[in-house]
Amino acid sequence: MANGDRTVVIAGAGSIGCYAGGCLALAGRRVILLARPRIEAALRQGGLRISDLEGRDRLVKPGALGITVDPAAALPEADVILVTVKSGATQEMAALIKAHARPDAVVISLQNGVDNADRLRAGLGPRTVLAGMVPFNVVQSPDGELPLRVHRASDGKVMIEDGDAGLVRLLAVEGFAVEAHADMKAVLWGKLLMNLNNALVALSGLPLATELADRRWRLILAGQIDEALRAMKASGIEPARIAGLRPALLPKVLRLPDWLFRLLARRMLAIDPQARSSMWDDLQRGRPTEIGELQGAVLGLAERAGTPAPLLKRVTALARVAEAARLGSPGLAPEQVAPPGGSRSA
Template identity: 85%
Template sequence: MADKDKRIVIAGAGSIGFYAGGCLALAGREVILLARPRIEAALRQDGLRVSDLEGRDRSIKPEALVVTADPAAALPQAGVILVTVKSGATQDMADLIKAHAPPEALVVSLQNGVDNADRLRAGLAGRTVLAGMVPFNVVQSPDGELPLRVHRASAGTVMVEDGVAGLADLLGVQGFAIETHRDMKAVLWGKLLMNLNNALVALSDLPLATELADRRWRLILASQIDEALRAMKATGIEPARIAGLRPALLPKVLGLPDWLFRLLARRMLAIDPQARSSMWDDLQRGRPTEIDDLQGAILRLAEKAGTPVPTVQRITALVRAAEAERLGSPGLAPEQIVAPVGRRST
């Protein structure tokens, strides 16, 4: 990896992308944000505010940001491309990178799900593509609030596939810690287990910390994880530890009484009180969610393994119904997850 003047393009700047790009720009890295036109206009007007769980609150003036909505303007300058689009846009981003980015540009997927780096590799034959994993939650300010603010609402170190010397030194900056890992497949499947909770936050309309503090919701998450672990075992997948725990222990820990869970799972509950999931945000904004790349990955694995996953199926169906209604989060109670739910009226 070359020196720290290498240009880093944030390809598809959303909450994670803005946070990563903001931290990198504040550390003096050369950053280009590839964003939607509406966001480009907001950043050019008022800049970007970057805050985190540890209490840092930093601002970047508009003139200090390089932002564009034009892939043909951003990607040709890239030395490193951090792909932060939603999973459903991975193929489109691969096509843009192939069309506009230099062949030697390093591509790093910082997306949810387990397949995105492989999708990028398939569309970018001959280029170097690395898998990555972002463990923390980032909250974006509501539409219309300026300056646009991104807030890291939980802790964690970003993991990136080993193999490119100096990459962690280039990308690892204050507020955005980076480590390399040899077995990203295990890391991504481990992260997926906890990402199964994104749908519960989306369906409940509760902040993440409130939802996780309620044993009724944790039991539903534990049921999903149990089903996922059976499918993984049947297909030879060994997920990495999550929050220091062996995956097999997660359902047991999640099922503990609330008082004991709060005592033993402090790392899991170290979350900003207002943080929610990106899937909740998608429902609120009427956008497609990543359900097919989270619960959907378990459904595909279970079909291959021949193992039952009724809880995962039920939650998938509920999220798809909420997507179709375009009324935001349905605000379900835990009991409604396992019982038929009627359609809402406007």
């Protein structure tokens, strides 16, 4: 089947889903966005504006893609389903796909965390389910702004599990680079190491570039990564490289003085100045966060491996408090997250 004849359904058209779907539609792919009512209404009124770090700024007109809130309308049309819901909604989405999608539709998880593809497989039975990873950050415009804008605020290639070369040809389009990878387990655990910073951005309320430029915050991230690497080593997990670095080197680079970090970590700092994390956005909107799938995944691994993880526990607890308060980011200082002399090591 030619690329133009295959229909891609974005199952969970939030920031990442709208960005992926918009790029695909601009490249002539047949796309249906399965969205929440707020997103559907905005897209029908003003279309979808797609911009990125490289300076592209493109408009997808409302008629250029399918938009619906009804799984029964979208999923039966799918040849490929890109699952972009938050981790907490994975099982619900699996049930919807099982109920409405054709058995031959290929399902790809483009979600945070390390086990969402496995959750989808558990719910879908003998269907083709592939793991995937999105390395970049996407920022969504404020409620009420038209057209709805999704802006890719950092770079990187989307990785999908190897097995079908046609999928890469279908999905790799301008603004949305895609390649296959033979070891998605390593890729997902490598991505998780840097995703441990999502909670720090959420707790601080700072833009990602500002937070990473401050060594006090990087020390906390480095401490979390140390704990994660110990748990992974004890469990026989070898994470993939992050931003070109071997994972073991990442804490050392993060602990460098600010001036030297800026010099050596340009790739890591190639981020839009206003970009924040999806967890920050969840706190701002009063939604459940993915702390359980990020820090929580490592804590579970550490518990099973018998390795200590006090800093990860501390960050998780603070995120849970902020989540329960439903008041947005608490705007904490680094000393409130990891007091000097605590588990944060310099």
